[in-house]
Amino acid sequence: MFTVLDRISRPGHPDKPNEDICGVSGDWAWVIDTSIFPGTLPVMHEKSDAVWLAKFANERLSNLAPHAEDGVTLLRHVMEEARTVYRAIAPVERHEDFLTWPLGAMTLVHRKGNVLDAWNFGDTTAYIRQPDGTVQVLGDAPGLRDFESAKAAELMRQAGSRPTAILGEPVFLAWLGERRERQRKSGIPAALLSVNPDAADRVRHETAPCEDGTSILLASDGFSALVDLYRAMEATALMERALEAGLEPLAELAREIETERDPNGTLYPRFKQSDDTTAILLRA
Template sequence: MTHLRILDSITDRGDPRRPNEDASGGAANCAFVIDGATGLGENIIDEAESDAAWLAKFAAVTFEEDALAGCAVAKSVRKINERVSRIIGDLAGSMPVDPWNLPCAGFQMIRVEKDGIVSHGLGDCRLFLQDALGATHALSAIEGGAAAENEEAKRAVAHAGGLTKFRSLSTEPEIRAELRRRRALYNTDGGPVWTLGANPEAASHIVSQPLPATLPARGLLCTDGFAALVDLYGRYDAASLIERARTDGLVPLLAELRAIEQREDPDGQAYPRFKVSDDATAVLFEIVGDRAVSGRR
């Protein structure tokens, strides 16, 4: 019998003036992180701190409940997005909602299934996994997504002259307009990304990958704000990040992350990005049981 155990978790808002739009959770057979995309307009859901925070929390509860019930991940995603679509429609009534203003969120999950260990995801969250023989996996539902965003951020920082004035470049008018244009393409045929949100068809676009592993295996699930330690700041690779988390816990890693952003490079010149600090969430887990899991589905 193969089991997944969560060893540590951490989450931290990137801006003390805004809600944390990340979420995480798990059950005996899975762990996951969710990264809500910061809105580019007014909230649709009035009682929420933000639409993205509301979506992340709602999806986390649904994932946990469905994992315990043995529900397939695609079925959970379709259920989440159908419910969100109905809620948005009820609230908006006859008023049209701009596509760029629909709430959306990425997620990454690792799950122990009957035939092995499988990763599932939408968007740019990250999974780092190392098995007992040292074989390492570094996965995202958007392969190369971090590098592409880094290039976009480099252009945006150059245009805005740095992060000092704006803290989040999404408030700069021209950059905001471009972000809205790109966000409007989410969850559309031929668009750049499918997400948790208001389109149930996203369930057909989940990126799933079997993961052969010799157990015990350890790993980290991270939103892109935490994975920046690997993908943007280059302080670790997948194996060394997992080892540091295993030996020292996640608190020192978060402190290191924030020191880079807030003391070393608050203006975004050394490490171009859209915000001084993004929300950052990580889950450290261990998978134990049979010596080897094929990963075949």
């Protein structure tokens, strides 16, 4: 059983919906960071189909996880249900057009005995702090962050732009269009939380020791940026500060870096000035 020590979920911009969510149910917990290709009209939610997917997955995980034994089976079940609901509402031309689907990075963890299983899609992260203070980091976020930051730097330099405007620049839209076309030609939907249940077979799986007293922090990339983009602290210090003072000061630090220290994205190139920032801190 997990005890929730703290949780936080903030939108990256006050005028935009928060497409992150986190949750816990018994020996299971998760963080989800959804998105959709810019310009895709919503059909499942008034503002963003990504919001719909995050809320749907959170609700179904909350109900199904207590009875589950395996993360892959659980994820497949949730995505099968999402597909059924999506196809009942979305236009038929979207049913197989995966470029119009909402997608999600996510980390799902399950404690069984003294072992923690972690299933990961995309750039969400699990930080595991053992009772002796050692910290293990699970997930693909650092490598994915390096690629994204380098691309953001390149496109902002070409456009003479900044994070608050780059998403509307012709050079970004051209790159996005090429990326979409490459994905379409591949014919293979991304290995992410989505309305494609087959993606469950491509989820990354890792394990970590998890005896009583182990602390676990699940974070979206808007929160883990403190470690893997802004380099404000190492993972060990992140866990120590989270346990000492909670998640709010850490979220505030991220916003200070984004809005005061580096609003132009010159120190830390990125596609948004501030991203949705979500984390849940647990103790086993």
